[in-house]
Amino acid sequence: MRALLLIVILLAPLPAAATVLAAARTLPAGTVITEDDLTMAESKRPGLNDPAQAVGKQTRITIYEGRPIQASLLQAPRLVTRNQIVRITFQRGPLQISAEGRTLSEGAAGDVIRVLNLESRNSIMAQVNPDGSLTVLQ
Known part of the structure; x- marks a missing residue:
């Protein structure tokens, strides 16, 4: 039985x-990828x-030179990092209120994060806008 299993493993096609895209360096x-950071390489790894799928994205972990992306x-x-001082805005109809806040987490465009209102000391939820500003959720 073991001999048969060994033969099957040896005859199985290799990937x-x-x-694929690989890191040029x-x-x-936390690095935001540019076209200069990418190269094409032969790899058995997926x-x-x-390049359009990687350019403009940020690395979660360190990617070593030559590794597939x-x-x-x-x-x-x-766009915002933890403990960053930001301007938060609440708007309902013609009423607009702005205040300073401290982010309690990091966030990208569209993310909803917790923010500490520095004037009232209350924790609120706000959405990160594409320009890096924050809008209080209603």
Whole structure:
């Protein structure tokens, strides 16, 4: 039985190498990827093959030179970081109220994060806008 299993394993086809995107240099965690950071390489590991899927994204972890770039290693760029002082805005109809706040987490465009209103000391939820400003959720 073991001999049959060994023969099956030895005769099984090996995964074929494919051309994928790889890091042209070591990319530390938090790096926003540019086209200069990418190169094409032959690899048996899965990875992205279109530069448009990686350019403008931020690395979650360090990606070493020559390693294939996978979608799970990338995230949308963080526009606000934890403990950053930001301007928060509440708007309902013609009424608009602005105040300073301290972010309690980091966030990308569209993320909903907790913010500490520095004037009232209350924790509120706000959405990160594409320009990095925050809008209080109603």
